[in-house]
Amino acid sequence: MTTTQKASSTKSSASKVGIEVKDLKVHYDTPDGVVKAVDGVSFSLRQGERMALVGESGSGKSTLAMALMRLTRAPGRIAGGQVIVGGQDMLDLDEEEMRLQRLNEVALVPQGAMNSLNPVMKIKNQLLDGLYDHQIRGDEKMSKEQQIEVVEKLLVAVDLAPGVAEMYPHELSGGMKQRVAIAIATSMQPRIIVADEPTSALDVVVQRNVMQTLGRLQEGLHASIILIGHDMGLVAQFSDHVGVMYAGRLVEVGPVKTVFKSPKHPYTRLLIKSLPTLSNKKDFIGIPGLPATLLNLPEGCAFCLRIGKETLTKIPWVKVDKDHYIQECKTCASYGK
Amino acid sequence: MPAVLEAKNVTKIFGGGFLSREEENVAVNNISMSLDQKNPKIIAVAGESGSGKTTLARLLLGIASPSSGSVEYDGKDLTEISRAERREFRREVQPIFQDPYGSYNPFYKVDHVLFSPVNNFKMAESRDEAVHMVNQALEMVGLVPAETLGRLPHQLSGGQRQRVMVARALLLKPRVILADEPVSAVDASLRATILDAVSRLNKELGIAVVYVTHDLTTAYQISDEIMILYKGNLVEAGNVETVIKKPQHPYTQLLIDSIPEADPNKKWGKLDMKKTQEKILTAPSVGWRK
Numbered sequence: 001m002t003t004t005q006k007a008s009s010t011k012s013s014a015s016k017v018g019i020e021v022k023d024l025k026v027h028y029d030t031p032d033g034v035v036k037a038v039d040g041v042s043f044s045l046r047q048g049e050r051m052a053l054v055g056e057s058g059s060g061k062s063t064l065a066m067a068l069m070r071l072t073r074a075p076g077r078i079a080g081g082q083v084i085v086g087g088q089d090m091l092d093l094d095e096e097e098m099r100l101q102r103l104n105e106v107a108l109v110p111q112g113a114m115n116s117l118n119p120v121m122k123i124k125n126q127l128l129d130g131l132y133d134h135q136i137r138g139d140e141k142m143s144k145e146q147q148i149e150v151v152e153k154l155l156v157a158v159d160l161a162p163g164v165a166e167m168y169p170h171e172l173s174g175g176m177k178q179r180v181a182i183a184i185a186t187s188m189q190p191r192i193i194v195a196d197e198p199t200s201a202l203d204v205v206v207q208r209n210v211m212q213t214l215g216r217l218q219e220g221l222h223a224s225i226i227l228i229g230h231d232m233g234l235v236a237q238f239s240d241h242v243g244v245m246y247a248g249r250l251v252e253v254g255p256v257k258t259v260f261k262s263p264k265h266p267y268t269r270l271l272i273k274s275l276p277t278l279s280n281k282k283d284f285i286g287i288p289g290l291p292a293t294l295l296n297l298p299e300g301c302a303f304c305l306r307i308g309k310e311t312l313t314k315i316p317w318v319k320v321d322k323d324h325y326i327q328e329c330k331t332c333a334s335y336g337k
Numbered sequence: 338m339p340a341v342l343e344a345k346n347v348t349k350i351f352g353g354g355f356l357s358r359e360e361e362n363v364a365v366n367n368i369s370m371s372l373d374q375k376n377p378k379i380i381a382v383a384g385e386s387g388s389g390k391t392t393l394a395r396l397l398l399g400i401a402s403p404s405s406g407s408v409e410y411d412g413k414d415l416t417e418i419s420r421a422e423r424r425e426f427r428r429e430v431q432p433i434f435q436d437p438y439g440s441y442n443p444f445y446k447v448d449h450v451l452f453s454p455v456n457n458f459k460m461a462e463s464r465d466e467a468v469h470m471v472n473q474a475l476e477m478v479g480l481v482p483a484e485t486l487g488r489l490p491h492q493l494s495g496g497q498r499q500r501v502m503v504a505r506a507l508l509l510k511p512r513v514i515l516a517d518e519p520v521s522a523v524d525a526s527l528r529a530t531i532l533d534a535v536s537r538l539n540k541e542l543g544i545a546v547v548y549v550t551h552d553l554t555t556a557y558q559i560s561d562e563i564m565i566l567y568k569g570n571l572v573e574a575g576n577v578e579t580v581i582k583k584p585q586h587p588y589t590q591l592l593i594d595s596i597p598e599a600d601p602n603k604k605w606g607k608l609d610m611k612k613t614q615e616k617i618l619t620a621p622s623v624g625w626r627k
Contacts, residue, residue: 056524057495174386203385203551204595208606230525233554233597237605256601274526275599276554278581286529290494 017084018047018224019068019192024081026060026067035294037063037076039248045224045241047191050215052227052235052256054271055245056291062111064245065196065228069108070098085192103130107190109181109214111197116181117169123180124151124165130187154183158213175206179213186217193218196228211238232275236260241323244268247292247302254324264326266335267303273336301329339412341512341545342397342430343371347406349392364392366569367406372513377545379536381556381577384566385592393566394517394549398432399423428458431506435518437498441490447498448486450505451475458509474504478534496527503534507542514538517549532559553596557581565589567617575626586623587616
């Protein structure tokens with residue numbers, strides 16, 4: 001599919017589903033048993049919308065991001081489910097077909113772009129690498145002029161000077177490297193951008209700049225973005241929807257404004273309360289207990305275990321508002337209110 | 338009465354020596370601060386990477402020596418004190434570092450980091466007393482001794498490891514705790530518990546705290562005073578309430594404006610980036626504010 005064709009097809013697909021994830025499972029086989037890092041996650045996101053997946057470390061959010069790209073590495077394996085992008089279940093594709101989908105349909109802005117760039121390759125070659133690999137311009141090579149033009153366009157789009165093309169990664173600051181990573185991720189105008197903690201290593205002022213650039217590009221492409229992170233502040237400011245993960249499962253999904261205004265799951269409530277703010281000095285308490293260990297986790301409510309309770313029956317999804325769903329466990333529902 | 342720890346116009350310059358081709362890098366430029374004895378406070382030293390906050394912390398700890406100016410401990414210049422005094426300084430000024438894992442030897446149980454300082458500084462008369470002290474310190478930071486002692490570092494969570502470090506510092510009955518980014522390697526949900534422990538040491542035991550951080554929100558939550566550093570310079574300082582609520586220096590304003598608040602209705606980034614950055618270059622330091 002050429003870029004022009006795709007651009008027109010995205011326009012007509014406005015307000016259509018961008019990505020649909022159904023009952024996705026990622027398991028790690030360990031000597032002690034199966035670790036269910038992602039345990040039956042389902043959600044869908046419309047074209048052009050932003051969704052954030054939040055949770056503590058070990059909640060499975062990065063594993064989920066990798067699974068969406070089908071980049072899960074052994075001993076991890078995708079144990080079931082569907083990831084549907086543009087009507088195609090990506091888990092059905094063979095390795096070569098999937099390789100062509102990456103960057104073209106789904107692209108990743110990796111965590112800590114510092115280490116995702118090749119240290120001995122000029123930035124321009126790293127930008128062109130993906131394009132060549134996916135043979136976007138047919139089999140023939142681009143002329144020098146075309147190369148310069150494409151690279152410049154990509155760099156300018158992420159607010160970098162065209163001169164960066166001739167530089168090596170070590171000559172760039174952290175923020176600039178992250179911008180290059182964004183340029184690579186958007187170079188083929190993907191439908192879905194998966195951003196795994198894209199700014200966790202950056203200073204706040206740089207973070208704000210980089211996120212603005214990412215948001216602007218995503219809007220321009222009318223792509224959907226899945227932002228993985230633990231910074232609830234960033235989530236509140238950047239995304240339209242939020243999914244809260246706990247112990248490999250989603251426990252609450254909804255529009256950012258509703259979820260922050262009236263979180264329904266006790267874990268979401270605590271997560272928001274544990275955030276320090278600049279306006280209130282009192283509301284700053286930690287979440288008691290430790291995150292659940294994912295080994296041999298029971299079917300029932302995982303959060304109950306953290307607060308010393310037990311609910312063994314499977315927890316149902318309950319709709320509380322428009323687009324707002326929670327895993328409603330009767331035992332812990334009112335905890336921390 | 339002299340201050341417990343005081344930096345007097347300290348400057349630290351890296352590089353730019355006689356045969357060096359590199360340009361000089363002024364990491365800390367003429368900064369003064371003092372930790373009062375009578376009225377122990379929590380002072381936050383805040384800034385982004387490259388602001389010189391860690392260098393300032395190292396100067397205060399005596400790990401680095403200033404290019405000019407001096408750091409004084411009980412009124413005596415750190416570079417001139419005797420060995421015995423230095424040993425006393427090492428006990429009374431306790432650091433807590435960023436990476437709670439790096440402070441442990443992975444082969445030793447966590448007991449090691451707790452008991453060896455007690456033995457080294459002869460803090461306890463007997464083994465029983467040492468055990469009692471360790472238990473007390475662990476409880477003070479909200480840990481259960483029975484669930485903590487006897488374990489290897491990797492068997493504890495990041496938050497627990499860092500709290501053991503706070504307990505370790507506490508065991509030596511310090512007058513000052515200098516915490517360099519103690520929670521930035523810890524999950525957001527566990528930060529509160531660690532910072533709460535640090536703030537209790539200040540309130541209940543009267544230990545002065547220097548909290549070095551890039552995170553203005555946690556600084557605002559626990560500290561009494563704040564110093565904002567930018568490229569080695571102190572641009573604004575004073576009462577935390579005043580500085581955060583009514584920032585005067587454009588850099589402080591930009592920092593506060595850039596923090597994403599966990600409230601979707603508050604707008605993020607209202608200031609114009611380019612204009613503010615131009616202002617920062619010319620704006621004079623605001624100095625200490627009441």
